[in-house]
Amino acid sequence: RKDLLHIESLTRDEIELIIQTAKPMKEILFRPIKKLPTFRGKSVINLFYESSTRTKSSFETAAKVLGADTTSLAVAQSSVNKGETLYDTARTLQAMNPDIVVVRHASSGAAQFLSQTLKAGVINAGDGQHEHPTQALLDLFTMREHITDLSGKKVLIVGDVLHSRVARSNVYSLTKMGAEVVLVGPPTLLPPEMKILGVKMSYQLDTELPGADVVMALRLQLERQQAGLLPSLREYSLLYGLNRERIEQTGKDTLVMHPGPMNRGVEITSEVANSPNAVIEEQVTNGVAIRMAIMYLLMGGTSNVVA
Numbered sequence: 001r002k003d004l005l006h007i008e009s010l011t012r013d014e015i016e017l018i019i020q021t022a023k024p025m026k027e028i029l030f031r032p033i034k035k036l037p038t039f040r041g042k043s044v045i046n047l048f049y050e051s052s053t054r055t056k057s058s059f060e061t062a063a064k065v066l067g068a069d070t071t072s073l074a075v076a077q078s079s080v081n082k083g084e085t086l087y088d089t090a091r092t093l094q095a096m097n098p099d100i101v102v103v104r105h106a107s108s109g110a111a112q113f114l115s116q117t118l119k120a121g122v123i124n125a126g127d128g129q130h131e132h133p134t135q136a137l138l139d140l141f142t143m144r145e146h147i148t149d150l151s152g153k154k155v156l157i158v159g160d161v162l163h164s165r166v167a168r169s170n171v172y173s174l175t176k177m178g179a180e181v182v183l184v185g186p187p188t189l190l191p192p193e194m195k196i197l198g199v200k201m202s203y204q205l206d207t208e209l210p211g212a213d214v215v216m217a218l219r220l221q222l223e224r225q226q227a228g229l230l231p232s233l234r235e236y237s238l239l240y241g242l243n244r245e246r247i248e249q250t251g252k253d254t255l256v257m258h259p260g261p262m263n264r265g266v267e268i269t270s271e272v273a274n275s276p277n278a279v280i281e282e283q284v285t286n287g288v289a290i291r292m293a294i295m296y297l298l299m300g301g302t303s304n305v306v307a
């Protein structure tokens with residue numbers, strides 16, 4: 001493969017290979033000197049048309065640990081502001097002969113479009129409401145560090161599924177791994193077509209909590225809401241917010257996850273986000289390892305990481 005565009009097209013074996021490659025990559029992050037010569041002379045361009053803290057900085061860190069030279073295009077100060085199209089931006093970047101371009105864009109399909117335009121490998125860092133494949137892979141890696149076999153395990157994904165590329169990518173990866181996925185949220189934020197992906201849909205968080213091995217809260221994407229779709233924040237929090245009482249209802253030592261950024265006090269209380277069950281910061285660390293693994297494999301690396 002030249003690119004990583006979506007989880008939908010990955011096989012279970014390919015997902016497994018990425019997870020297995022991320023394990024030694026993670027160890028490198030905790031060495032006194034975290035720098036490999038693997039990507040010496042390679043260049044990685046970050047092209048983020050939407051805001052990001054975790055994804056952008058972790059791709060940059062991952063590329064640097066692997067030894068690549070990185071450029072992060074500041075889109076707000078770029079010629080995109082003067083009306084340059086994605087196509088012309090892509091052609092301009094291609095002229096610099098990068099090895100990998102990481103793209104986040106508000107339009108679903110933007111990464112696919114770039115992959116057809118660029119000779120460089122393209123990694124989708126989130127395209128519109130479509131997919132966020134590296135987030136799903138880091139989520140899976142994190143779950144697998146705590147739950148060896150996800151087959152038959154109950155994973156609740158709670159909240160604004162409608163606008164969530166994270167939810168869609170997680171549904172693909174988790175169902176490929178045999179997990180029982182339940183999407184929970186208000187009717188206006190649960191797209192019925194996701195049923196065909198083999199998941200259960202529910203409007204009732206409290207009835208779904210018992211037996212849940214993982215509960216993932218999604219960010220309420222306030223910037224993407226259309227009038228009338230969203231209940232009041234207070235009502236939302238009352239019905240779908242993760243709090244201590246709700247986590248106790250699982251009856252398990254359930255993992256609490258959130259892709260970030262969090263709206264504390266809306267989809268998750270600070271008490272839960274800071275609790276021992278929460279693995280939210282582990283997700284961030286694992287994001288660097290997963291992105292190292294993906295770049296390494298796309299550049300032709302083998303599963304035997306020699307470092």
Ligand code: CP
Pocket residue numbers: 051052053054055056126135259260261
């Ligand atoms: N989870 C995630 O994509 O976070 P950022 O928007 O900060 O990259």
